Amino acid sequence: MFDPVIHPPARLQIMAVLATVQDAEFAMLRKTADISDSVLSKHLSALSEAGYVRLRKAAQDGRQRTWASITRAGRAAFRGHVAALQALAGVMGDGVEEMGEPLPARA
Amino acid sequence: MNPSSTDAAEALAAMHASQARLAAAANCPPERHLAFAGLLGGLVATPALPATWSLVAEGVILLGIVLVVRWDRRRTGMFINGYRSGRTRPVSFAMLAVFLVLYSASMWLARERGIHWAPLPLGAVAAAVGYYASILWQRTFRREMGVGA
Numbered sequence: 460m461f462d463p464v465i466h467p468p469a470r471l472q473i474m475a476v477l478a479t480v481q482d483a484e485f486a487m488l489r490k491t492a493d494i495s496d497s498v499l500s501k502h503l504s505a506l507s508e509a510g511y512v513r514l515r516k517a518a519q520d521g522r523q524r525t526w527a528s529i530t531r532a533g534r535a536a537f538r539g540h541v542a543a544l545q546a547l548a549g550v551m552g553d554g555v556e557e558m559g560e561p562l563p564a565r566a
Numbered sequence: 567m568n569p570s571s572t573d574a575a576e577a578l579a580a581m582h583a584s585q586a587r588l589a590a591a592a593n594c595p596p597e598r599h600l601a602f603a604g605l606l607g608g609l610v611a612t613p614a615l616p617a618t619w620s621l622v623a624e625g626v627i628l629l630g631i632v633l634v635v636r637w638d639r640r641r642t643g644m645f646i647n648g649y650r651s652g653r654t655r656p657v658s659f660a661m662l663a664v665f666l667v668l669y670s671a672s673m674w675l676a677r678e679r680g681i682h683w684a685p686l687p688l689g690a691v692a693a694a695v696g697y698y699a700s701i702l703w704q705r706t707f708r709r710e711m712g713v714g715a
Contacts, residue, residue, distance in 0.1 A: 466569070471577055472584035479588060479652075479711070480644045487643030491587040519640070541581070547574035 462540040464509045469494050470502045474537045477512060477529040485525040503527060511536055582712050589711035591642055592704075598637070599700040605630050606696035610668045611689025613676035646707070653710040654703050661699035668692045 465474055472492040476483060483491075489499045503525075506512040511533030516523050529537070569577065605627055612623045639645050648658045668688050675684035 461569075466577070468577055468580045471581050475581040475584050476588050479585065479646065479650070480592075481647045481650075482645060484639075484643035487591060491584050491591060493584070493587070541578070544569075544574040544578050547569060547571050548578055549571060550575075550578065 460539040461543040462536045464505065464511065465536060465540045467502070469498060470506060471540070473499070473502055473506065473527075474511065474529065474533065474540075477527060478534055478537050480528075482526045482528040485527070488527060506533065509533075509536075585711040586713045588644075589708045589713045592644065592646060592707070594700070594704055598634075598641075599697050599704075601630075601634050601637075602700045603693040603697035605634065606665060607689040607693025609689075610665070610672050610692035611685045613672045614682055614685040614689075648703065652707075654706045657699060657703045657706050661695065661703075664695050664699075665692060668695075 465471055469492055472494075473488055476488060476491050485496075485499065485503075488503075489496060492499065494502075503512060503514060507514050511530055513528050513530055515526050515528075517526055518524070608627050608630075609624065612620045612627070614620075615623055635645060649655060668691060672685040672688045675681045675688075
C-alpha cells in the first residue's frame with residue numbers, strides 16, 4: 460500500500476537501508492542516503508514519530524552518536540510501499556520477497 | 567495523491583542507489599573474513615582440549631564474536647545480521663549446517679572415540695569453510711543490493 464510518510468525519496472532511501480541492516484549510525488545513513496545532517500535529522504524525526512524507526516543514543520569514542528533501526532510496523536509499511544511503487548512503475552517479477560527485502564529492479 | 571509511473575520508477579532507482587552505497591560501505595576487508603574463519607575453526611577445534619579448558623576456550627571465542635560485532639559497528643557504522651532475510655539466508659544456513667556437522671564430529675571423535683587430535687584438522691576444515699562462506703555471503707549480499715560481486 461502506498462504510504463505518504465515513506466514516499467519522499469530521502470525517507471525511502473533511509474528505510475531501504477534500515478530494512479537491510481540491524482541498525483545504522485547517523486553518519487552512515489547520511490552517506491548512503493546522500494543527504495545533509497539537517498535533512499536526515501528531519502526525516503528521521505518524521506519516521507520515528509510515525510513509529511517506523513527507533514532511535515537510540517550511544518557513546519562511542521567519547522561522543523554521543525545516534526543509531527537508528529526499523530520497527531516491525533516500519534518494515535511492513537516499507538514492503539507495502541515498495542510493492543505499490545513497483546506496481547506503479549510496472550516492474551514485473553520484482554515483488555517483495557515473502558520474508559526478505561525488496562529486490563533490486565532488473566533492467 | 568499517488569505518484570505517476572515515472573515518479574515511482576525514479577523513487578525505486580534512488581532506493582537502489584542507496585542500497586548500492588550500503589553494499590559498498592559494508593564491504594569486509596580480508597582480515598574480517600579471516601577473523602570469522604578463525605572463530606569458526608577455533609570453536610570446532612576446542613574439543614581437542616580437556617573438558618574444562620575446552621569450556622574456557624569456547625568462552626574466549628564467544629568473547630571474540632562480541633569483539634567482531636563491535637569492530638563491524640565501529641568500522642562501518644552499522645551491523646548486518648548474518649541471518650537476515652533475503653538471498654544471503656541460504657548461505658548462512660548452509661554454513662551453519664556444515665559447522666554443526668563438523669562440531670558434532672569433533673566432539674564425538676574426541677570425547678567418545680578418544681581421538682584427541684581429530685578436532686584439529688576438523689577445525690582447519692571449518693576455518694576454510696568459514697572463510698569461503700564469509701566471502702560468498704558478501705558476494706551474494708552485493709548482488710542482492712544490485713552491485714557486481
